[in-house]
Amino acid sequence: MTQDATPPGEARAPRESPFDGPPLSLEEELAAARADPEPGPDIDTVNESLADGLNRCPKCGSTDVRLRGSTEMLVCLFCRHQWQEARVEEEFGLGVGIDDLEGTVVAGGAEEISGDDDVITMTCGGCGADVVVDTAHAMNARCHWCRHTLNVNQRTPNGAVPDAVLPFRLTRDEAVEKIRAFASKRRLFAHPRFKKEFVPENVLGVYLPYLVIDARAEAAYVGQGEVQTRRWTEKQGDNTVTYYAADVYRVDRSVAFTVDDLTVEGAADRADFGAGTTNNIVNTILPFDTKNAVKWNSSYLVGFTSEKRDLDVADLQPVLEDQLLSIGRSQVHDTLAEFDRGVRWEAEKVDVRGSRWVSMYLPVWLYSYYQENTRMLHYIAVNARTGETMGSVPVSQPRLIAAALTVGTVLEGIAGWILVATA
Amino acid sequence: MIGEILWATSGDEAPLWLLAAGPAGAVATYWSLYRYYRNTDKSHAYERDTLISAQPVQGHREKVRHISRTRDSDIDGDNSSNHRERVQRLE
Numbered sequence: 001m002t003q004d005a006t007p008p009g010e011a012r013a014p015r016e017s018p019f020d021g022p023p024l025s026l027e028e029e030l031a032a033a034r035a036d037p038e039p040g041p042d043i044d045t046v047n048e049s050l051a052d053g054l055n056r057c058p059k060c061g062s063t064d065v066r067l068r069g070s071t072e073m074l075v076c077l078f079c080r081h082q083w084q085e086a087r088v089e090e091e092f093g094l095g096v097g098i099d100d101l102e103g104t105v106v107a108g109g110a111e112e113i114s115g116d117d118d119v120i121t122m123t124c125g126g127c128g129a130d131v132v133v134d135t136a137h138a139m140n141a142r143c144h145w146c147r148h149t150l151n152v153n154q155r156t157p158n159g160a161v162p163d164a165v166l167p168f169r170l171t172r173d174e175a176v177e178k179i180r181a182f183a184s185k186r187r188l189f190a191h192p193r194f195k196k197e198f199v200p201e202n203v204l205g206v207y208l209p210y211l212v213i214d215a216r217a218e219a220a221y222v223g224q225g226e227v228q229t230r231r232w233t234e235k236q237g238d239n240t241v242t243y244y245a246a247d248v249y250r251v252d253r254s255v256a257f258t259v260d261d262l263t264v265e266g267a268a269d270r271a272d273f274g275a276g277t278t279n280n281i282v283n284t285i286l287p288f289d290t291k292n293a294v295k296w297n298s299s300y301l302v303g304f305t306s307e308k309r310d311l312d313v314a315d316l317q318p319v320l321e322d323q324l325l326s327i328g329r330s331q332v333h334d335t336l337a338e339f340d341r342g343v344r345w346e347a348e349k350v351d352v353r354g355s356r357w358v359s360m361y362l363p364v365w366l367y368s369y370y371q372e373n374t375r376m377l378h379y380i381a382v383n384a385r386t387g388e389t390m391g392s393v394p395v396s397q398p399r400l401i402a403a404a405l406t407v408g409t410v411l412e413g414i415a416g417w418i419l420v421a422t423a
Numbered sequence: 424m425i426g427e428i429l430w431a432t433s434g435d436e437a438p439l440w441l442l443a444a445g446p447a448g449a450v451a452t453y454w455s456l457y458r459y460y461r462n463t464d465k466s467h468a469y470e471r472d473t474l475i476s477a478q479p480v481q482g483h484r485e486k487v488r489h490i491s492r493t494r495d496s497d498i499d500g501d502n503s504s505n506h507r508e509r510v511q512r513l514e
Contacts, residue, residue: 098476186460220513225484226498246490253482260474263467273466286467322509323469329506330470331477338484342501349513393460404453412445419441 041108043092043358045163047085047153047295054125055151055299057081063126063149066302072167072292074299085294088164094214094358095291098258101216101354104313109163109296110211110359112312117158122150135160136308139298151298159209159266159309162359164293165300168205170384175365176200178389179380189403191371191394194378200367205384207301207361208282209266209309212290213259213320215355219328220254222347225339246341253332261290264319266309266359271319278379278392285383285390288362292385306361313357324350369394470506 054063057076064077073082089095092107118136123129126148133141139152139160152161170178179200187195230245263286265271265279273280294300325348336343363384370377371394380391458464502508 189456189460222513223503223510224487224498226490229489241494242496244490244493244496246493247486248488248490249484250487251482251484253480255477255480257475257477260476262469262473275463278461280466281462283467284462284465286469287472322507325509326506327470327473327475329503331475332480332482333503333506335480335482336503339498339503341496342498343503344498344500345502345510347511347513348509390462390465392462395457395460400453400456403456404449407452408445408449411448412442415441415444 041111042105043094043107043163043356045088045092045108045296045358047297054148055153055297058083065149065299067167067300067304069168069171072169074297085297085300087291088293088295088358089291091295092163092358094356095260098214098216098260098356101214101258101356103354105354105356106313107163107356107358109161110313110357112314113157113159113310115157118160118308120152120156122152124148124150137305139301139306149299149302153296153298159359160306161298162209162296162309162361164358165207165296165361166288166290166293166363166385167300168304168363168384170365170382170387172203172205172365174387175203175205175382175384178382178387179203179365179367179391182380182389182391183393186393189395189399191396194369194371194394197369200380203365203367203382205304206364206366207304207306208270208364209307210263210288210360210362211266211309211311211313211316212293212358212360213262213264213355215262215320215324216256216258216353217324217328217350218254218256218353219325219331219350220252220348221329221332221345222250222252223343223345225249225251225336225343226341227339228341244341249339251336251339251343253335255328255331257328257331259324259327261287262320262323263287263290263362264316264323266311266316267307268310270307271311276376278377281379281390281392282364282366282381285364285381285386285388288383288385290360290362293360301361304363309359317352320355321350321352324352367391 055065056063057065057079059081060076060079062076062078065074066077068075068082071082073084075082119132119134121130121132124131124143124146126143127146129143129145131141131143131150133139133150133152135152135156135158141150142148143150183198183200226246226248228244228246231242233240233242265283270279270282273283328350365382365384367380368377378392378394380389382389
């Protein structure tokens, strides 16, 4: 069900610059008038039932609406009515047609980011006041005059509004417990300062931007494989040496496959998996049950922070191809059993026949700890749908080295004892 | 581990193997603990955790040569299980 209320006022689009260049010449004006209209997105996912600005409860009209995590539904805090948006999987046919995908199909929320202004100004439909929303961190704001909740539902050119949102399922208390349990298993060698400053209650619910991709591809691989034909041992002094004989083959494999809901990071800060970050932690809590994502409604974000998408489809094509190559390699792996001495792939290619890109906000409970001496930001992240937890706990190097030296010394002692005993 | 050390004493190189047990154990302990705390090696296993529908794999093999005598027990540079190690891209 979707709400069908119409807000009393019209929201204003992001404010334009008062000066937009010199006036056009007559020829330019005529050319602009004759030009074809701008092509729309391949999949239009705009939630038409919501006007920009006020998301009203369909029963009582209140804008005090937020997500109720235990039911994954929107709840009106005024009359307690609950409802939810439609699943995008059925609404936009995202679960079908992957076998027939051609070219690059991009949903409206995944289109190229053309604006970099995070701050948009909206006019409150309740009282007419101008309210500023910083879309880099939030998609809702309360009008400071009349307390209405204003929502960013209109497609913005800065990548802040996705096609779909997957609501939080895990409550904050459940997330805190999971983070506490994760850290408590890693106390002995944890950095003393981390142990002292660890406050899991500081966990933050954040919607992170991802691009969810359906793709149809063909991958091909060429390499060498070896099959053992004989094995024998020869005496060399007191030692026996094992020798092998083998046939060497040129091996090629190709496979056509489709992938459904491959999920990649849509923010550059999260997509950097370099040694100086712990972004791999957030990556590890994938996958999400993206099939349950619902149409965009910024009321799902009330009370949570959000991060804005800043990567386009073009930026992520190499990431898609890389992941498709890996998937293809895993698919052909089972056909290599005959090469008992192994296979060395030397060349590969992937032909992406078709892909469909949808942008989504996915829910993460995130605890972060900044380690000052190494300037490293450590994350403990909880998948707010499945509960999968992963983290990075700063270590005490002296304790770790002491433990390693203790084990090494014990082993060396045993080795010395054996050598003396057998001498 | 101790069993392996005892087994290693059967050859001439046994003393070397045994003396390396201490440093090797120390390094292994350090790295296993470090990885347990920091999880630097973890990432999303999209090859396994994504819905994939594949056609039957096509391919063939062609014998190119024979190795009649080698001490190597397997092929050099086996990367068949390391799916994320990229090799030369063909266009």
